[in-house]
Amino acid sequence: MTREQVRQAILNIISDIAPDEDLGAVKDEEKLRDQFDLDSMDFLDIVMELRKRFNLEVPEKDYQELVTVASSVEYLFPRLKDYELVS
Amino acid sequence: MKYDAIIIGSGLSGLAAGIRLAMFEKKVLIVEKHVEVGGLNSFYSRKHRTFDVGLHAMTNYTPKGVRTSPLGKLLKQLRFKHDEFRLCPQEMSEIRFPDKVLRFTNDFEFLVQEIAEQFPSQIDGFQKLLTRIREFNELNLDDSQQISSRQVLESCLTDPVLIDMLYCPLKYYGNAAEGDMDFYQFVIMFKSIFMEGFAKPVGGMPYILKLLVDKYKSLGGELRMGAGVQSIVHKDGKLQSIQLENTETLVADKVISSAGIVETLRLCRPRIVGESDLKIGQMSFIESIFVLDRMPKEVGYDKSIVFYSTESRFKYRVPKGLTDVTSGVLCCPNNFHYPEAPSEGVIRLTNQANFKLWDALARSDYRAAKKEYRGRGVNALLTYFPDFSDHIIYIDSFTPKTIFKYTGHLNGAVYGSPTKIKSGRTPVKNLFICGTDQGFLGIIGATLSGISMANLHILQAEAKSEYGRI
Numbered sequence: 001m002t003r004e005q006v007r008q009a010i011l012n013i014i015s016d017i018a019p020d021e022d023l024g025a026v027k028d029e030e031k032l033r034d035q036f037d038l039d040s041m042d043f044l045d046i047v048m049e050l051r052k053r054f055n056l057e058v059p060e061k062d063y064q065e066l067v068t069v070a071s072s073v074e075y076l077f078p079r080l081k082d083y084e085l086v087s
Numbered sequence: 088m089k090y091d092a093i094i095i096g097s098g099l100s101g102l103a104a105g106i107r108l109a110m111f112e113k114k115v116l117i118v119e120k121h122v123e124v125g126g127l128n129s130f131y132s133r134k135h136r137t138f139d140v141g142l143h144a145m146t147n148y149t150p151k152g153v154r155t156s157p158l159g160k161l162l163k164q165l166r167f168k169h170d171e172f173r174l175c176p177q178e179m180s181e182i183r184f185p186d187k188v189l190r191f192t193n194d195f196e197f198l199v200q201e202i203a204e205q206f207p208s209q210i211d212g213f214q215k216l217l218t219r220i221r222e223f224n225e226l227n228l229d230d231s232q233q234i235s236s237r238q239v240l241e242s243c244l245t246d247p248v249l250i251d252m253l254y255c256p257l258k259y260y261g262n263a264a265e266g267d268m269d270f271y272q273f274v275i276m277f278k279s280i281f282m283e284g285f286a287k288p289v290g291g292m293p294y295i296l297k298l299l300v301d302k303y304k305s306l307g308g309e310l311r312m313g314a315g316v317q318s319i320v321h322k323d324g325k326l327q328s329i330q331l332e333n334t335e336t337l338v339a340d341k342v343i344s345s346a347g348i349v350e351t352l353r354l355c356r357p358r359i360v361g362e363s364d365l366k367i368g369q370m371s372f373i374e375s376i377f378v379l380d381r382m383p384k385e386v387g388y389d390k391s392i393v394f395y396s397t398e399s400r401f402k403y404r405v406p407k408g409l410t411d412v413t414s415g416v417l418c419c420p421n422n423f424h425y426p427e428a429p430s431e432g433v434i435r436l437t438n439q440a441n442f443k444l445w446d447a448l449a450r451s452d453y454r455a456a457k458k459e460y461r462g463r464g465v466n467a468l469l470t471y472f473p474d475f476s477d478h479i480i481y482i483d484s485f486t487p488k489t490i491f492k493y494t495g496h497l498n499g500a501v502y503g504s505p506t507k508i509k510s511g512r513t514p515v516k517n518l519f520i521c522g523t524d525q526g527f528l529g530i531i532g533a534t535l536s537g538i539s540m541a542n543l544h545i546l547q548a549e550a551k552s553e554y555g556r557i
Contacts, residue, residue: 016166017163018154018163019166019168020152020154020168037154037155037159039155039160041160041163041164041538041542042163044542044546044547045164048111048546051111052111052112
């Protein structure tokens with residue numbers, strides 16, 4: 001996957017979890033929690049969706065890597081780069 | 088065939104847990120002993136009418152767009168849109184005592200204003216109480232703390248009538264214990280009824296349950312009806328298997344039971360030591376449904392829900408007789424903001440009732456007793472309201488015995504045991520509980536309970552290799 005695909009995958013997950021949010025206005029460097037109404041239950045879902053969609057386990061100690069879109073892309077890109085998207 | 092999880096009970100908490108697990112591709116089976124889903128919040132049909140069981144109104148109502156409330160969280164976690172629940176807010180409800188009336192709506196400020204007008208000496212104390220409520224974390228799953236709500240209320244308010252009036256709806260809509268209420272329960276109920284509010288779904292429980300069942304099945308969840316559990320087999324403190332009443336054995340990594348804590352532990356084989364020490368819930372109710380030949384407003388019933396007491400001190404405990412008619416809940420399902428008015432007028436009346444006495448009645452006496460106590464219940468209403476007896480075209484009543492018969496919840500205790508297990512853990516590893524005995528009450532509460540327990544003990548637990556040793 002390219003970085004852009006990883007970024008889009010993250011946004012797709014967030015839009016499934018919070019369907020009423022406007023993701024077009026997302027700021028990659030700002031905390032997700034501040035931009036959208038995401039609580040700890042939602043963060044659990046992001047982790048669960050990563051597992052479901054990409055068979056990727058995110059250990060609890062790494063949850064902090066997912067606070068912004070930018071940090072999520074940095075964290076996930078090396079772990080997903082061998083994954084090919086079947087569209 | 089091994090399941091990732093088996094859920095006992097297809098009520099709201101069981102279905103919600105099932106949806107969460109199926110959503111993340113767990114192989115999940117819900118087993119239900121009855122032929123209908125819903126448990127304590129179900130429905131039944133008589134002739135061409137369908138009646139909800141356990142639902143006067145959903146509490147915890149917040150409008151579309153509010154995402155941090157219990158309802159908002161539930162919708163997100165189960166991936167439903169607010170519109171899909173088709174919730175119609177209440178018009179106005181009231182708490183009616185001999186010398187005082189407090190009205191309230193889904194706008195909390197309205198109640199604050201009523202209290203300022205009806206109890207001017209108490210309003211400062213009430214604001215102090217609100218601060219305590221707002222500061223309190225009622226969702227904390229730590230079982231250790233216990234604070235008496237009565238102590239908190241008496242430290243803020245000095246008028247016992249106001250205290251009783253505030254308790255009346257909160258207890259009727261969610262207190263498992265006789266008398267006092269744990270402060271965290273008080274906060275949960277206070278927020279759900281006063282700060283949030285009431286609504287009814289178009290189509291009632293059948294509609295809501297169908298939404299949940301359809302989603303569950305579309306995600307691959309399995310549901311088996313008429314499949315009661317005979318025993319939960321464990322060994323060396325760990326879950327082994329489930330045996331159904333039809334003798335079939337089912338195996339799963341984890342089991343979440345919504346049957347109730349005592350009911351669940353009683354299913355365990357070998358028997359759990361100390362199981363008999365647990366308190367069984369005692370509070371149950373009789374409810375009568377009156378279908379009228381006109382709308383409730385036309386016979387002088389214009390409120391959505393009325394919580395009343397004909398005596399100035401409100402009592403909430405198992406009645407000494409079959410039923411205590413000195414207080415109760417009156418619900419007029421029509422008085423909600425429906426897009427299309429329901430075709431028939433209905434009034435529902437609920438009073439506190441004694442399971443043991445109802446259960447002990449001989450069959451031949453049972454029916455007569457229902458009629459007798461229904462009549463007494465209506466009579467007590469006449470203290471405050473007009474008589475609608477001439478306009479009744481259909482009546483039905485159900486008692487604590489009915490509730491026990493269809494749900495298996497001991498004593499027909501609709502709010503479960505007074506001892507809640509907030510963590511959802513049992514003495515058996517990989518066996519958990521959800522539902523009213525885990526502690527979140529009401530339709531929204533029970534649903535959130537199922538979601539929370541599935542999240543905590545199954546979905547999240549897999550990320551932590553050391554889970555279970557806590």
